[in-house]
Amino acid sequence: MNALSATPSTNAIELAALRSDRFRIEREADWQRLEAIVTRMEKGRLRRIPDEDLLALPGLYRTVASSLSIARETSLDAATLAYLEALVQRAWFVVYGPRSSLTEWLRGFLGGGWSAAVRGIWLDIVVALAVMVAGVVVGWLLVSHDPEWYFALMSREMAGPRVPGASPEALRATLFGDSKQEGMSVFAAKLFSNNAQVSILAFALGFAFGIPTLLLLVHNLALLGAMAWLYHGAGLLTDFAGWICVHGTTELFAILLAGAAGLHIGRAIAFPGERPILQASAEAGRRAALVMAGVVLMLVVAALLEGFARQLVDDTFGRFAIGGFMLAGWCAYFFAFGRGAGRRP
Template identity: 50%
Template sequence: MTSPGTTRKQGRSSAFVDAQPVLVNASRFRKVHSADWERLDQLVTRCEKRSVRALSDDDLLALPLLYRSALSTLSVARETSLDRSLVAYLEQLCARAYFQIYGVPTSALRQLAHFFAHGWPDAVKSLWRETLVALLLTVAGAVVGYLLVVSDPTWFYGIVGDGMANGRDPTASAAALKATLYDSKEELLATFATFLFTHNAQIAIFSFALGFAFAVPTAMLIIYNGLMLGAMMAVFASKGLGFEFAGWLTIHGTTEMFAIILSGAAGFRVGTAIAFPGRLARGDSVVNAGRAGAVAMGGAVVMLAIAGLLEGIGRQTVTGDTTRYAIGLAMLAGWLVYFYLPRRT
């Protein structure tokens, strides 16, 4: 049996041991964890020099795990009073990793620069299939509209409204139609340009917004826009002014039609995500599609604004057919390079 004195001694000894901090061998501690610290340091440095996009999928998955491990070792290092240089190194490493994982608020100017440098073109590039579908529907609508009006001019009034026609209809003479292409009356042209911009902006916005209805309304709007384009072309071509009308349209139309096509593509992405969510839950699929679509739509608004400037100013002051074609085709080439040319991340 243990005597009471011995028990008291053991109790005092146990209390003394519990009061002492747990000792950790610094060299062994470094050896066990240094590999994880070095890898975390490398990943964070790569993010700082370039961006998170520079990391592979495996690195992206490892980054938060390594960060939590570093936090745990930092806590141990502080509690066991390891050397100050190690504690300072871990504090700095964890702070750098935190900013890369959770991010920090950036200025509006920096966010805007990132939108134009990466966000918008990346979103458009991801919609290339939907963009191709919207383009084909536009071309198909234009061909059908052209053939319908050529075969029976009365189709024009069922396709194009009075506001859009503005006197450009099958009953107009060649001289009257030609005057609308080169007339320098600023008030008349400014009014028509404003109407046309508003009309096309509405089509672009509705093409995206109605995508949730399985993209059916979006497809109908895109086709209808093509029908109007073909019908107008048929009126001018029938009076021998097809080339001139195409030049009149090209100076702003390449930008404007591209914006409408991108808006339709964004609507298609949302609609197909609802109809065919794949392995994701329907809600998650729609959220992912909505993000890319919203970014592309935001950029399309910028394109419509640029088209409005070309339509309201450039088309009035530039009356040469060759110059109109040159400006329009240069804008188209610029958009294609901006969206689809590979770039560094």
């Protein structure tokens, strides 16, 4: 009985092995050719690869991927499956993976790609800037008409001593005398998190034709206008402007670019022109994503300036000097540097 019962099992194993061997023999030439090409490309030997092999690479990849699919469905031996899975994974990185290293990408990004993307959304930047300026004016006018609007724009917890009716001395104390504060790195991290949330929201809300982005810009800048009105009433507007200027020329610039990137996507969806909507939004999305990658860098710089430079520099002139230098640097980079690079969106 044992010998008879073992015979069908033995035959099944032999049939499976035969099927696996036949499957490999029929397709092994393509597998080996693809493996040889991938190995040479992984080693950086592109010049040694014949043109016909480079042209055949996509077709070979699809053939081997199809072989892997068949092998999985027919439950071929584990060794064949493991070999095909590893080969397909390696070939995928060669065919579809990134063509440059992180260092090369950063060189292209900072060497003109980012600035070209910013120049590519210049119209949206103009619109976002006008909306931000309008937001400051709206905030000023609202609180000058009714000071209770101040607390509608800013929570009492966040306001602290910066409230309508506060004495000039109390308000002045919020602008100066912070050079001996401790834990400024933690403060900078919190500020970075807050500013990043505003910028990401301004960008992400652009898909709704840019309208929520505009409203968000107005709301955030209305708060700045309300605070400017408060310090103006105490005769400290210039000092407040210097206090903001240290980090604001970078932080507000970053928020401006984030809002403009969101508007760029919304405008492409609302007015695609002769292009299909999907194509227009995809092109706008790639350009806007490049801008947003730089916005993150700007927010890191702004957080460092706000957490350290503004605390360590305790006079208005020095704060204006730092903020003015940063603004000039950003403008020079975006609108004068790398004009020969990054023409493609």
